[in-house]
Amino acid sequence: MTTIRNMKLLEELSLTPAISGNEEKMREIISRELESCTDEIETDEMGNLITTKKGEEGAPTVMLASHMDEIGLMVKYIDDNGFIKFIKIGGINDQMLINQAVIIHSANGKVPGVIGSKPPHVTKPEERNKVIKYTEMFIDIGANNKEEAEEMVSIGDMITFRSFFEEYPNNKVMGKALDNRIGCYVMMEVMKRVESRATIYGVGTVQEEVGLKGAKVSSYTLNPDYAFALDTTLCGDHPGITIEEAPCKMGEGPAVILADRSGDGIITPKVMKDMIINASKKNDIGIQLEVSDGGTTDGTAIHLNREGITTGVISVPTRYIHTPVSVASAEDIENTIELMLAILNNI
Numbered sequence: 001m002t003t004i005r006n007m008k009l010l011e012e013l014s015l016t017p018a019i020s021g022n023e024e025k026m027r028e029i030i031s032r033e034l035e036s037c038t039d040e041i042e043t044d045e046m047g048n049l050i051t052t053k054k055g056e057e058g059a060p061t062v063m064l065a066s067h068m069d070e071i072g073l074m075v076k077y078i079d080d081n082g083f084i085k086f087i088k089i090g091g092i093n094d095q096m097l098i099n100q101a102v103i104i105h106s107a108n109g110k111v112p113g114v115i116g117s118k119p120p121h122v123t124k125p126e127e128r129n130k131v132i133k134y135t136e137m138f139i140d141i142g143a144n145n146k147e148e149a150e151e152m153v154s155i156g157d158m159i160t161f162r163s164f165f166e167e168y169p170n171n172k173v174m175g176k177a178l179d180n181r182i183g184c185y186v187m188m189e190v191m192k193r194v195e196s197r198a199t200i201y202g203v204g205t206v207q208e209e210v211g212l213k214g215a216k217v218s219s220y221t222l223n224p225d226y227a228f229a230l231d232t233t234l235c236g237d238h239p240g241i242t243i244e245e246a247p248c249k250m251g252e253g254p255a256v257i258l259a260d261r262s263g264d265g266i267i268t269p270k271v272m273k274d275m276i277i278n279a280s281k282k283n284d285i286g287i288q289l290e291v292s293d294g295g296t297t298d299g300t301a302i303h304l305n306r307e308g309i310t311t312g313v314i315s316v317p318t319r320y321i322h323t324p325v326s327v328a329s330a331e332d333i334e335n336t337i338e339l340m341l342a343i344l345n346n347i
Contacts, residue, residue, distance in 0.1 A: 003334070004173070004334060006185075006189070007173075009033065010173065010181070010182075010185050010333075013029065014175035014176055014178060015175070017105055017158065017160040018068055018069055018177075019069060019070055019158050020069040020072075020089050020090060020206070020209045021089075022069075022158045023204070023206045024047075026049075026184065027047070027204060030049055030051070030202075033192075034051045034192070037053070038052055038202070039052050044217065044218060044221065047214065048204065048214045049068070049204035050203050050218060050221075050222070051201065052200070053191060053194065053200045053201075055196055056197045056198075059198045059199060060198045060199075060224075060226060060347055061200075061222070061226075062196075062199070062200050062228070062344060062347065063222050063226070063228070063309075064227075064228050064230060065187075065205050065228070065230065066186065066187040066205065066229075066230045067183065067184075067204075067205045067207075067214065067215070067231070069180075069209050070090070070160070070177035070179070070181075071089060071090030071092055071179075072089045072159055072161070073089060073159035074089055074157065074158060074159060075157040078149045078150055078155070079138075081144075081146070082148055083139065083140060085138055086138075086139060088134055090322070092134075093322070095131045096323055098137065099116070099117075100162075102161055102162060103159070103160050104139070104141065104152075104153045104157050104159050105158045105160065107154065111153055112162070113139040113142075113159075115138070116139070116140050117132050117137045117138070141153065161176060161324035171329060171330045172330065173327070173330060174326065176326070177326075179232040180208070180230075180231050183231045183232065184204060186230045186336050187202050187203075187204070188202070190202070190340045190341060190344070193337070194341055196345050197347070198344060198347045205218055212296070212298055215302050216301040219301065219302040219306075220305045220306065223309070224309060225309075226310050226311070226312075226347070227302045227303070227311040228313070229298040229311065229312075230336070230340070231297045231298070231313065231314075231316075232315050232316050232321055233248055233290060233316070233317055234317070234321065235249060235319045237249040246294075247292075248288045248317040250317050250327070250329045250332065251331060252332075253285065253286035253288055253335050254287055254288070254317075254332060254335055254336040255287070255288045255289075255314070255315045256268075256273070256289050256312070256313075257291075257299070258290065260293075260296045260297065260300070261293065261300070262292075264296075265295075265297070265299070266299045266303055272310050272312040275343060276339070276343060279342040280339060283338065283342040285338055285339045290315075299311045314340065315336075316329075316333055
């Protein structure tokens with residue numbers, strides 16, 4: 001049974017708070033982990049972390065992009081009674097928010113809170129079957145009035161979901177922000193283990209969840225010959241969804257994205273598709289091919305930069321992404337690392 005080499009690191013990544021625009025702590029972890037095995041580490045003006053492992057002169061350059069940010073909330077307004085109104089950062093279903101425990105990360109430290117809404121006891125019959133909108137919710141931090149609340153938190157403070165990390169049976173893991181802390185873990189492990197004649201850029205990108213912003217900037221600067229977005233993707237192997245809607249199963253290998261967002265995202269070029277599939281066959285690593293009409297990744301921003309960058313997307317199938325309780329297979333994570341090493345070591 002394949003297991004994760006550094007489970008403690010994956011746990012640390014999962015529990016680290018870093019919503020879009022607030023990726024500082026993730027940069028610190030990646031820098032710490034890659035300092036001894038890379039030649040250069042720098043942070044650009046956007047906040048992307050760029051690590052470089054130099055190859056042979058004249059050899060190709062390859063960018064590995066893993067977004068560091070997670071979905072979350074941000075303090076928008078404090079009312080007279082000390083309750084907090086908020087905005088959503090990234091794609092979040094409103095029904096997931098009700099009664100979630102949260103942490104507001106203020107200048108004074110961590111402030112615990114809970115998302116409240118109108119109690120069901122006084123809900124009118126016509127309201128009971130409707131999803132409550134996030135604009136009708138609030139966060140209770142225990143303050144008695146606005147003045148007390150303002151001493152505890154400020155407008156613009158980052159809000160993350162209170163969560164925990166667990167090792168599940170059958171070699172699975174559960175935790176917050178596995179989208180995309182799994183991708184960050186994969187990128188770091190590849191950078192540690194890779195032995196390629198190519199120059200490899202391991203990039204922790206910012207603000208993917210709100211517009212693929214960091215990938216646009218960093219890929220323009222690096223202008224690599226090849227790029228890979230390392231991310232997570234939906235599973236269609238649990239109740240409430242079908243394989244037809246999401247054609248990947250947990251435990252059956254990394255997903256190779258051939259097209260996403262109905263082609264409005266990335267359509268993987270044939271040379272990249274062949275490179276990935278040939279590496280998987282040669283090294284006997286099972287993969288799953290995915291064509292989706294749903295979301296997209298950093299790969300969409302990267303492949304449109306400069307004159308066009310040959311880009312692929314390799315994702316780990318993960319259940320319940322964009323919630324505080326995602327589940328993934330350790331075997332899929334390690335096989336994604338092995339697939340990337342097989343590709344890079346043969347460029």
